[in-house]
Amino acid sequence: MLDTFNPISRVLMGPGPSNVSPRVLGALAKPTIGHLDPQFIQLMDEIKSLLQYAFATENEFTIALSAPGSAGMEACIVNLIEPEDKVIVCVNGVFGGRLKENIERVGAQAIVIEDNWGDPVSLEKVASAFSSNSNIKALAFVHAETSTGVCSDAKALCEIAKNNGAITIVDAVTSLGGSELKIDEWGIDAVYSGSQKCMSCVPGLSPVSFSQTAVETLKTRKSKVQSWFLDQSLVMDYWSGDGKRSYHHTAPINSLYALHEALLILKEEGLENAWARHMRLHQRLKSGIEELGIDFLVDEPYRLPQLNSLVIPKGVDDVQARKYLLDTYNLEVGAGLGKLAGKTWRIGLMGATANEQNIALLLSALKDVIR
Amino acid sequence: MLDTFNPISRVLMGPGPSNVSPRVLGALAKPTIGHLDPQFIQLMDEIKSLLQYAFATENEFTIALSAPGSAGMEACIVNLIEPEDKVIVCVNGVFGGRLKENIERVGAQAIVIEDNWGDPVSLEKVASAFSSNSNIKALAFVHAETSTGVCSDAKALCEIAKNNGAITIVDAVTSLGGSELKIDEWGIDAVYSGSQKCMSCVPGLSPVSFSQTAVETLKTRKSKVQSWFLDQSLVMDYWSGDGKRSYHHTAPINSLYALHEALLILKEEGLENAWARHMRLHQRLKSGIEELGIDFLVDEPYRLPQLNSLVIPKGVDDVQARKYLLDTYNLEVGAGLGKLAGKTWRIGLMGATANEQNIALLLSALKDVIR
Numbered sequence: 001m002l003d004t005f006n007p008i009s010r011v012l013m014g015p016g017p018s019n020v021s022p023r024v025l026g027a028l029a030k031p032t033i034g035h036l037d038p039q040f041i042q043l044m045d046e047i048k049s050l051l052q053y054a055f056a057t058e059n060e061f062t063i064a065l066s067a068p069g070s071a072g073m074e075a076c077i078v079n080l081i082e083p084e085d086k087v088i089v090c091v092n093g094v095f096g097g098r099l100k101e102n103i104e105r106v107g108a109q110a111i112v113i114e115d116n117w118g119d120p121v122s123l124e125k126v127a128s129a130f131s132s133n134s135n136i137k138a139l140a141f142v143h144a145e146t147s148t149g150v151c152s153d154a155k156a157l158c159e160i161a162k163n164n165g166a167i168t169i170v171d172a173v174t175s176l177g178g179s180e181l182k183i184d185e186w187g188i189d190a191v192y193s194g195s196q197k198c199m200s201c202v203p204g205l206s207p208v209s210f211s212q213t214a215v216e217t218l219k220t221r222k223s224k225v226q227s228w229f230l231d232q233s234l235v236m237d238y239w240s241g242d243g244k245r246s247y248h249h250t251a252p253i254n255s256l257y258a259l260h261e262a263l264l265i266l267k268e269e270g271l272e273n274a275w276a277r278h279m280r281l282h283q284r285l286k287s288g289i290e291e292l293g294i295d296f297l298v299d300e301p302y303r304l305p306q307l308n309s310l311v312i313p314k315g316v317d318d319v320q321a322r323k324y325l326l327d328t329y330n331l332e333v334g335a336g337l338g339k340l341a342g343k344t345w346r347i348g349l350m351g352a353t354a355n356e357q358n359i360a361l362l363l364s365a366l367k368d369v370i371r
Numbered sequence: 372m373l374d375t376f377n378p379i380s381r382v383l384m385g386p387g388p389s390n391v392s393p394r395v396l397g398a399l400a401k402p403t404i405g406h407l408d409p410q411f412i413q414l415m416d417e418i419k420s421l422l423q424y425a426f427a428t429e430n431e432f433t434i435a436l437s438a439p440g441s442a443g444m445e446a447c448i449v450n451l452i453e454p455e456d457k458v459i460v461c462v463n464g465v466f467g468g469r470l471k472e473n474i475e476r477v478g479a480q481a482i483v484i485e486d487n488w489g490d491p492v493s494l495e496k497v498a499s500a501f502s503s504n505s506n507i508k509a510l511a512f513v514h515a516e517t518s519t520g521v522c523s524d525a526k527a528l529c530e531i532a533k534n535n536g537a538i539t540i541v542d543a544v545t546s547l548g549g550s551e552l553k554i555d556e557w558g559i560d561a562v563y564s565g566s567q568k569c570m571s572c573v574p575g576l577s578p579v580s581f582s583q584t585a586v587e588t589l590k591t592r593k594s595k596v597q598s599w600f601l602d603q604s605l606v607m608d609y610w611s612g613d614g615k616r617s618y619h620h621t622a623p624i625n626s627l628y629a630l631h632e633a634l635l636i637l638k639e640e641g642l643e644n645a646w647a648r649h650m651r652l653h654q655r656l657k658s659g660i661e662e663l664g665i666d667f668l669v670d671e672p673y674r675l676p677q678l679n680s681l682v683i684p685k686g687v688d689d690v691q692a693r694k695y696l697l698d699t700y701n702l703e704v705g706a707g708l709g710k711l712a713g714k715t716w717r718i719g720l721m722g723a724t725a726n727e728q729n730i731a732l733l734l735s736a737l738k739d740v741i742r
Contacts, residue, residue, distance in 0.1 A: 007401055008404075028400050034703045203623050227598060
């Protein structure tokens with residue numbers, strides 16, 4: 001009764017996964033080898049070096065965590081935050097809220113800075129929170145909020161944190177490879193991302209990088225990391241550069257083949273060129289959306305090129321419209337998330353999805369569906 | 372300088388990953404679709420039903436967790452065990468030790484039953500631990516210990532736990548699909564496995580199943596699950612059978628295509644037939660190993676057909692021998708793990724790896740290397 005799965009292809013213009021190129025899918029399907037095979041160790045070293053390029057960092061501890069971005073977020077929190085620590089966490093969308101939830105589940109104290117969904121994190125509020133609280137261990141925020149499409153000023157936020165002696169934990173799930181992100185230059189201590197956004201790799205991996213300060217913070221913890229699977233002090237011994245690799249868990253071999261190929265593609269294009277492509281195509285999308293009379297949720301200066309939240313026009317049924325786009329055009333756009341459910345659509349222009357052909361399709365299809 | 376990764380194929384006769392068939396690799400490389408696409412929801416339902424078949428269970432909560440078996444282990448512990456709970460945990464190898472570590476990281480009390488590495492868990496010691504301790508919340512043990520190749524009597528252990536009012540948490544990473552495993556009949560409350568062993572799927576997923584008792588235990592917790600990513604009360608809303616699926620994290624779409632295909636292959640063969648094939652080929656291996664004069668670590672009645680720990684013959688250098696097998700025959704065998712490092716080899720006969728051709732190769736190659 002059950003049979004081999006043969007999915008109808010879709011154009012993926014939601015908040016991720018983005019379309020995965022045949023080249024990356026080809027890499028994915030190479031024969032599986034062992035997680036301690038010298039060939040695989042070599043691959044891990046190459047992935048580390050390519051991730052350092054993508055993150056613009058020289059951090060020695062730069063890896064692909066063997067689980068999705070949510071696990072990357074949790075890894076940063078559980079490794080660097082201990083019970084009773086005080087953390088300023090910025091909530092301007094779903095993923096800021098998830099950061100807060102993770103901080104609380106560690107038993108730490110979350111000092112929450114709230115901003116409207118669609119607004120960037122307020123620098124003033126963060127500075128003020130540092131002024132009125134002492135002994136803040138860390139500042140945690142989302143660089144590119146996937147639920148709203150807003151970009152916060154990561155550079156300035158990190159500067160505030162540094163001036164107050166706090167480490168920084170940054171969600172770059174949607175920014176990596178899609179818009180400017182400079183780990184070392186901005187002084188980010190811990191960053192996590194996802195494979196399925198602007199990397200256009202298959203979902204399931206989370207690139208993570210720790211600065212030397214973050215590594216020291218981990219190494220000088222008073223308590224054990226509450227998660228064994230996410231304990232990066234153990235994972236380091238598997239990803240470390242020296243000869244001996246300690247088994248921690250079985251890495252997702254084939255997914256890492258795919259990430260390697262996706263990172264090669266990024267390097268071939270060039271990081272700055274990739275950022276510029278996303279911005280150029282965002283401008284193309286923007287003019288088309290304006291012609292259709294549809295509003296953006298986010299004010300222009302703060303918009304992420306790779307994730308565009310559109311206000312659903314009055315009289316258009318959210319669920320029916322997205323179903324129509326999927327059924328008629330094999331076109332996936334994202335629903336609003338959390339308190340924006342039913343109010344916005346999220347249009348992803350990420351990685352391999354970000355091209356003229358897809359924008360032309362989207363604009364025609366949107367015109368059809370909002371008639 | 373860096374180029375597309377083109378691994379030399381290996382015959383994978385270690386403790387996993389096992390060889391992945393072209394059919395499963397083909398499924399893996401199908402175009403990525405969205406994690407909320409109706410096609411994908413249908414696939415998830417089919418995977419659930421196929422996993423119920425593989426686990427011999429009707430448990431409604433039967434899923435593939437989006438991370439490796441180690442995360443499946445941690446998920447069972449963090450969801451079902453709370454701080455201060457008392458858990459009897461059986462340690463007769465590396466993975467029993469990892470269970471203990473997970474229990475302690477939750478802040479629970481681990482009552483440890485130790486057995487020699489290579490011996491099965493002692494029923495008498497477990498019964499005696501229940502007699503001399505009250506209010507035991509759970510019994511946790513490894514069914515098929517991947518570090519030694521020993522099989523413990525899961526059915527009898529579950530019976531002891533039930534008679535003492537405790538739930539059971541069982542590691543079936545290496546047993547699922549390779550030897551007898553009957554979740555419902557044996558009364559296992561929580562079980563986790565791995566995709567890359569006898570399923571012969573790519574690594575990175577952990578099949579997990581909770582009985583109704585386990586689900587009730589989770590739902591009536593006093594404290595929040597310490598991990599957000601592994602909180603199965605949230606994951607349930609994404610995998611649940613009713614119409615509405617709540618986004619929790621982005622599932623590893625392509626890996627799930629592969630698991631679906633691997634489970635179809637298992638169903639086509641038939642679960643009992645797969646168990647019988649592993650046993651038949653183990654017997655074939657055994658007579659060849661005996662001819663070579665190599666000893667098994669584990670006494671015959673307790674040997675796992677799918678994982679054979681061999682005592683490295685005197686005078687043979689472990690590392691050099693395995694390197695020779697890899698370089699000369701593209702044949703991977705597993706090293707000893709933990710306190711068995713340098714003392715044993717682990718020969719996997721798992722899933723697609725378990726065939727006459729591979730055994731013939733292994734026996735010839737071993738004969739060559741131990742000369």
